[in-house]
Amino acid sequence: MAIELLPDWMTGLEEEDVSFIKKFILASGSLKEVAAQYGVTYPTVRLRLDRLIQKIRIGEDTAADPYIATIKRLVVNDKLDFDTAKLLIAEYKRTKGTDLG
Known part of the structure; x- marks a missing residue:
């Protein structure tokens, strides 16, 4: 395949x-x-x-924002803790928001 x-x-x-x-x-x-x-x-x-199920849902989100999907995938695979992931995503969204304005 x-x-x-x-x-x-x-x-x-x-x-x-x-x-x-x-x-x-x-x-x-x-x-x-x-x-x-x-x-x-x-x-x-x-x-x-x-x-x-979480991995599949994250896979569906990849097209929307690959960075956030990667962070979520790391959490699901126990490669990154949840609190750190939340901080990374929040900072990414904040930075992305300021880059647009």
């Missing part, structure tokens, strides 16, 4: 995310079955799904 054939929301996903989506679909959306396949608890799979 060529990258240019992927929908925009999928381009930011990692290979393991796509594998999870495949398992989820093949399990007919059963988180219990996916948990059994991975050998983890239901809450663990639920958290994984919630993070994947």
Whole structure:
């Protein structure tokens, strides 16, 4: 599958995310079955799904503002803490607002 054939929301996903989506679909959306396949608890799979949902939403926001989408993606991937992200986004918006005026 060529990258240019992927929908925009999928381009930011990692290979393991796509594998999870495949398992989820093949399990007919059963988180219990996916948990059994991975050998983890239901809450663990639920958290994984919630993070994947966040990644997809962030991917949809990328076109609107790639910088903010990147910051959000770093938070979702635990590479940046939430408070720092809020400060970076606020400063970016403030600077961007003053550049326009």
